[in-house]
Amino acid sequence: MGKLFLEVVTPEKVLVSQEVDSVVAPGTEGEFGVLPGHIHFLSGIVPGELRYDAGGTKEIMAVSTGFAEVSDDKVSILVDAAEKAAEIDVKRAQSALERARERLSKERGTEEEIDFARAEAAMKRAIARIKVAEKAM
Amino acid sequence: MATLRDILRKIGAVKKTRQITRAMNMVAAAKLRNTQGRMESFEPYAGKFAEVLGNLATGMDPEIHPLLVKKEEVSRVELLHFTADRGLCGSFNTNTIHFAENWIKEQTQAGKEVSLTLVGKKGKSYFTRHGGNITASHELIYGKVDISFINQMTRDFTTRFLDDEIHEVYMIFTRFVSMVKQEPTLVKLIPIEPPQREEPAEGVTAEYLCEPSAEELLIELLPKHISVQIYNAFLQNEVSEHAARMTAMDNATKNCTEMIENLTLVYNKARQAAITAELMDIVGGAEAIRKG
Numbered sequence: 014m015g016k017l018f019l020e021v022v023t024p025e026k027v028l029v030s031q032e033v034d035s036v037v038a039p040g041t042e043g044e045f046g047v048l049p050g051h052i053h054f055l056s057g058i059v060p061g062e063l064r065y066d067a068g069g070t071k072e073i074m075a076v077s078t079g080f081a082e083v084s085d086d087k088v089s090i091l092v093d094a095a096e097k098a099a100e101i102d103v104k105r106a107q108s109a110l111e112r113a114r115e116r117l118s119k120e121r122g123t124e125e126e127i128d129f130a131r132a133e134a135a136m137k138r139a140i141a142r143i144k145v146a147e148k149a150m
Numbered sequence: 151m152a153t154l155r156d157i158l159r160k161i162g163a164v165k166k167t168r169q170i171t172r173a174m175n176m177v178a179a180a181k182l183r184n185t186q187g188r189m190e191s192f193e194p195y196a197g198k199f200a201e202v203l204g205n206l207a208t209g210m211d212p213e214i215h216p217l218l219v220k221k222e223e224v225s226r227v228e229l230l231h232f233t234a235d236r237g238l239c240g241s242f243n244t245n246t247i248h249f250a251e252n253w254i255k256e257q258t259q260a261g262k263e264v265s266l267t268l269v270g271k272k273g274k275s276y277f278t279r280h281g282g283n284i285t286a287s288h289e290l291i292y293g294k295v296d297i298s299f300i301n302q303m304t305r306d307f308t309t310r311f312l313d314d315e316i317h318e319v320y321m322i323f324t325r326f327v328s329m330v331k332q333e334p335t336l337v338k339l340i341p342i343e344p345p346q347r348e349e350p351a352e353g354v355t356a357e358y359l360c361e362p363s364a365e366e367l368l369i370e371l372l373p374k375h376i377s378v379q380i381y382n383a384f385l386q387n388e389v390s391e392h393a394a395r396m397t398a399m400d401n402a403t404k405n406c407t408e409m410i411e412n413l414t415l416v417y418n419k420a421r422q423a424a425i426t427a428e429l430m431d432i433v434g435g436a437e438a439i440r441k442g
Contacts, residue, residue: 022198024297024381026191042361055202056361057370080371082202084358089198093297 015049018087019065021074021095028074028095033067036088038081039141047088054083058092060134060141062148073098075145077138094138098149101142110139154424157417161410168406174238175399182392185293189326189385199371199378205358206368214365217308217372220341221317226263228285228307229254230321230339230380232387233273235290239391240398242324242332243272249334250322254282265316267303269384292388297381304376311340323383324390330397332390337383339376 019036021029036047039061047054058081063074079092113136117129213219231250233243250273254264268274268287277284286306291299310316319340324332360367 020194022195024192024195024378025188027194040361045361053358054361055206055358055364055367057367079374080202080367082198082358091195091198091202093301 015086017047017049017051019090020088021063021076021090021092023092023095028097029065029072031067033065033088035066037064038090039063039076040081047083049086051083051086053085054081056081058090060137062141062145063090063095073145073149075101075142077141078134096142096145098145101146103143103146106139106142106146110136110143113139154417154420157413157420161413161417164406164409164413168403168410171399171402171406175396175403178239178392178395178399181293182389182396185385185388185392189389192381192385196378196382199374203368203371203375206364206371215369215372216312217340217342221314224262224317226265226316227257227318227320228265228267228310228316230267230303230307230319230383231269231273231277232321232323232383233268233270233276234387234391235271235292236395237272238398239395240401242391242394242398243270243276246322246324246334247273247276249336251280253320253322253336269387292384292391295381295384297377300377300381300384301373303380304373307340307376308373321380321383323387324394326386326389326393329393332394337379339379342372342375 016032016034017036019029019031019033020027034049038045038047038056039059041057041059044061045056058076058079060077061075063076065072065074074095074097076090076092076095079090081091082089113132116132117136229250231246233246237243257264263283265283265285266277266287267285268277269289269291271289274284274287274289276282307316307319311319318338321337321339322334323337325335326332358364
């Protein structure tokens with residue numbers, strides 16, 4: 014079986030750049046898996062967990078919003094932020110989650126539509142981080 | 151003779167100045183390396199992003215998203231302008247401010263109102279003094295910007311654009327061409343002119359399966375495109391600033407060295423003159439005694 018080449022890129026740095034056997038990523042329309050020989054594919058990425066399998070070692074990462082491109086057995090994932098499970102600061106994520114919850118409970122029903130959406134996005138990011146960190150433990 | 155000591159004092163002062171400029175040069179060099187590193191690590195993201203967006207946008211109906219549609223009447227434009235937070239970097243700030251000033255003049259003559267979003271202390275103090283219409287200003291944020299800050303900026307611009315508060319958004323930053331050349335550059339941010347793929351039929355024209363649809367994806371990517379451009383401007387401007395400061399401080403150090411050399415020469419001459427004068431005195435005195 015062939016191999017996939019996975020790249021996880023954020024504006025700050027290239028986090029992953031290696032050969033893998035399979036990738037599972039959180040797409041806008043639900044989670045999707047990529048194996049070698051996948052059709053050319055573009056998808057939005059929502060905050061969640063990204064899993065990949067490289068020669069038997071399974072890795073898991075938390076990603077925030079962005080998009081993914083699959084072409085010729087090359088998977089490029091471009092996201093605003095991404096962390097490997099071991100690098101996640103759980104305390105920070107938890108306090109972010111609390112802050113977001115607080116804002117959400119306050120602002121529901123008011124005109125602050127945009128802030129509401131932002132708080133919701135922040136909450137999703139925090140939840141994704143915590144989940145990934147817990148799984149890795 | 152007081153002049154001798156005066157010259158010595160002056161040499162000391164110049165030496166101290168040279169120490170400072172040399173230190174500043176080295177600090178700028180270190181910061182430059184750091185920023186260049188960040189610029190390099192941003193390149194893969196920016197490159198890939200432009201590629202995908204180009205693929206998506208080629209052949210797409212420009213009416214698809216309001217951010218792509220040109221306003222029929224343009225009377226209010228916003229300028230995002232980048233300067234440095236500090237001086238002592240040669241003509242860096244002057245250049246970019248002049249460039250912006252000229253552009254604003256052109257726009258005003260064309261009957262457009264220009265409002266400003268400023269990044270950097272120097273721009274703020276200039277435009278406050280010269281009566282610019284400032285909507286927002288950010289200071290001391292170079293090196294601290296992350297993508298969420300930029301996204302916030304993009305959101306502000308797009309909301310104001312969609313609310314018809316502004317009709318076009320431009321930005322001026324100093325592009326880093328090389329260590330010795332940095333030039334002010336004007337870029338149009340909104341309405342977006344998406345990068346078109348240069349050669350539409352490149353053999354393997356990759357037909358993508360898109361999730362959600364290509365249109366929806368494009369709509370999501372467009373605001374990001376603005377963020378990517380702004381982030382790039384931040385980095386470029388920062389690198390340019392450090393490069394400009396390095397050059398300026400290098401020149402200053404050289405000038406100091408030259409000045410010290412000249413002053414030392416003057417000092418030695420004066421010293422020689424003093425010794426000669428003293429000798430003449432002694433010889434003259436001795437002669438007088440002998441004769442007497």
